Amino acid sequence: MGRRILNDALRTMVNAERRGKATANLQPISTVMTSFLRIMKNRGYIKDFQVFDPHRVGKITVELQGRIKDCRALTYRQGIRAKDIEQYRLRMLPTRQWGYVVITTPNGILDHEEAIMRNVGGQVLGYFH
Structure with missing residues (x-):
């Protein structure tokens, strides 16, 4: 699954927020996208999201809260160690x-x-604020 799909979905959400819309429809979908949205929901950046027909192309309806300023997925794979996460966060977030x-x-x-709490590294998918 390409990261272009995730980036397009996140940009759709940001554009809907800037226009003042209450919902955004994301299509096509992936499991990575649902995991990303679950983190955004747990942190209070979106109200809720619903997945429709995940076995075919699928569609996700996201209820926006008006809190997202910018949200991007990185199109290149960037590995990061657990001890370097804080420096990366300071560099990427405002x-x-x-x-x-x-x-x-x-x-x-x-x-x-x-x-950081679990002391694991990995690859950066994206960021939101």
Whole structure:
């Protein structure tokens, strides 16, 4: 599954937020995208999301909260060690106070706080703030 699909979905959400819409429809979908959205929901950046017909092309409807300023998926694979996560976060996010870097690890897809807490590294999927 290419990262272009994830990046297009995240950009669709950002554009819908900027226009003041309440929902965004994402299509096509992937399991990585649902994991990314689950992290965003747990951190309070979106209200909820629903997956329709995941066996075919599928569609996800996301209820927006108006809190997303920017959200991107990296199109290149960048490996990161557990001790380097904090420096990467400071470089990519605008401030220390909000925003999360999403990393795919051997323990699953985690945000930077959980990855630091579990002391695991992996590949950076993207970030949101």
